[in-house]
Amino acid sequence: MPLWWPKSIFMDSFSWYATDTxxxxxxxxxxxVPLCSQSNLQLRFLCHNDIEEVQALCQTCxxxxxxxxxxxxxxxxxxxxxxxxxxxxxxxxxxxxEIKPYVKxxxxxxxxxxxxxxxxxxxGYILSLGVSPDHRRNGVASLLLDNLISHLTTAENSxxxxxxxxxxxxxxxAIQFYEQRHFRLHxxxxxxxxxxxxxxxxFTYVLYINGGHPPWGVLYxxxxxxxxxxxxxxxxxxWHKVEHVIRWLWNGARxxxxxxxxxSAVSHYH
Numbered sequence: 013m014p015l016w017w018p019k020s021i022f023m024d025s026f027s028w029y030a031t032d033t034x035x036x037x038x039x040x041x042x043x044x045v046p047l048c049s050q051s052n053l054q055l056r057f058l059c060h061n062d063i064e065e066v067q068a069l070c071q072t073c074x075x076x077x078x079x080x081x082x083x084x085x086x087x088x089x090x091x092x093x094x095x096x097x098x099x100x101x102x103x104x105x106x107x108x109x110e111i112k113p114y115v116k117x118x119x120x121x122x123x124x125x126x127x128x129x130x131x132x133x134x135x136g137y138i139l140s141l142g143v144s145p146d147h148r149r150n151g152v153a154s155l156l157l158d159n160l161i162s163h164l165t166t167a168e169n170s171x172x173x174x175x176x177x178x179x180x181x182x183x184x185x186a187i188q189f190y191e192q193r194h195f196r197l198h199x200x201x202x203x204x205x206x207x208x209x210x211x212x213x214x215f216t217y218v219l220y221i222n223g224g225h226p227p228w229g230v231l232y233x234x235x236x237x238x239x240x241x242x243x244x245x246x247x248x249x250x251w252h253k254v255e256h257v258i259r260w261l262w263n264g265a266r267x268x269x270x271x272x273x274x275x276s277a278v279s280h281y282h
Contacts, residue, residue, distance in 0.1 A: 058087045058094040065103050073142030075207050097152050105143035107156040111136050126227045136164050138177040173224025181213045195219045
């Protein structure tokens with residue numbers, strides 16, 4: 013039975029539930045998670061008891077190997093925001109993210125935010141987002157991602173200034189998915205992945221939140237200048253044309269590193 017719902021039937025109210033909390037590692041988080049009005053679809057946080065089911069889902073969605081310790085961490089360590097989409101009692105999708113200090117990012121990710129940001133600034137990193145093949149293109153990935161972003165834009169997470177991720181350059185479906193949700197292509201990372209005994213390239217995508225912004229380069233100064241001009245339609249028209257040219261040049265450069273083959277899954281690999 014296909015899983016689908018129009019946006020108009022999302023509930024305004026919230027419903028919460030947790031799975032069995034009898035395991036010795038960590039009880040399921042009992043924070044509330046918005047519940048879709050589709051009667052058989054629920055969102056909940058992962059627990060230790062989910063490890064085998066999550067392993068099976070990840071092996072279906074992703075081409076890389078995750079060690080058992082990774083599954084143990086994302087289902088038991090509270091530093092991870094690990095959310096599952098459950099349909100008819102089965103986990104059909106998940107998103108795993110981590111909020112970390114900006115100053116502790118890897119070297120290749122250090123320039124995501126402007127250096128003017130405060131030392132306590134944090135960023136959200138999406139490790140994995142995937143949906144089982146039988147339930148893709150039904151809004152499940154969007155629901156998971158929207159829930160994470162809603163969590164990161166609350167007052168308690170106001171110090172989180174960006175959400176970012178890495179994605180294979182050949183994963184066109186995932187790239188389109190993130191671009192449609194206003195993530196920006198930030199950088200090209202050669203040889204980021206090691207899959208099937210081969211190194212493969214990746215892209216870094218970023219969504220700025222809570223007032224975060226990238227380093228002020230020439231393009232950003234140009235945009236700031238255009239937006240700072242008098243509020244006439246001509247200014248908006250001028251920037252629209254400039255931005256169109258920039259995007260055209262950037263997309264052309266990106267296609268040069270694209271491979272013709274691309275997976276159909278709306279997911280990315282960490």
